Every structure is written in structure tokens, then in C-alpha cells.
Amino acid sequence: MKTADQKTQEKRGTTSMREHAAATFALKSWNENPYNEMQGAPKLTRVNATKSYLGEITGEGQVEYLMMYRDDGSATFTGLERLVGTLGGRSGSFVLQHSGTFERGVATAMLSVVPGSGTEELRGIKGEGQFAVGHQPPYEMTLEYGFE
DSSP states (O other): OOHHHHHHHHHHOOOOEEEEEEEEEEEEEEEEEEOOOOTTTTTEEEEEEEEEESSSSEEEEEEEEEEEOOOSSSSEEEEEEEEEEEEEEEEEEEEEEEEEEEEETEEEEEEETTTTOOOOTTTTTEEEEEEOOOOSOOOOEEEEEOOO
């Protein structure tokens, strides 16, 4: 027997249940430019990129990264990405915050849904995800999510 709260959540289309989504993404564009370079110091760059998603997440993402490159070629990056499309059969958009590193040819990032960023049927989304990708597509990512 369902509680009154569960029935209310079903009517609203919200649940506290965590869902799992797996997707692949491709880079449609990658525009990177230095914004601060100093002799003997790590290089700072800004990236504007567009990604396309297939799988349990479909749509397009627009991301801005800030990156810091070390002399050995490794990097640390942070970014915000607005993903517009569908997730688990729901349409809308949400913003992912990226925090990651690039080492030995592999970019690894932790992703978190920015609270309050969901629109339309994705309003109230919350979650975390990740990816670890090399230079050869397709790039795989996962997202664990739920709704408030």
C-alpha cells in the first residue's frame, strides 16, 4: 500500500528514487584559447565546446571549461554545461558542473547537477555523474539522478 506522500509524488511525477543513465557523447566543436600565460607558470585556457549525446541521455550540451595546463601536459579543469534534450523520457534542460583532470591522455571528471537548473519536465533534477575518456570517441558517461 502506498503512502499519501508516495501518491502525491506520483501525481507530480517526482520521486526520491535514484535512476541510472548511461550515454555516449561526441564533440561537435572544441574552441580553446589561452587567456593567461606567464613564463615559468602553468598556462590558463578557456574552452567553448558543443557536445551531442546519445543513449539514455539524448540532446546537445554547450560547455565552458577553464583549464590549467602544467609543463608535463597534464591539466586541471572546471566547467559548466547546459544540456538540452531528454533524460529518462523527460524533456527539458539542466546544468552540469564539471570538475576534472587530464593525465596520460585521459580526461576524468566528476559531474554534479547544479541545483535549481532543471527546466520543463526536468525541473527539480538532482544528481551526480562521471566520465573517464581518451582521445577516441565514442566517449561514455554515466549519471545517477532523481527529482525533488
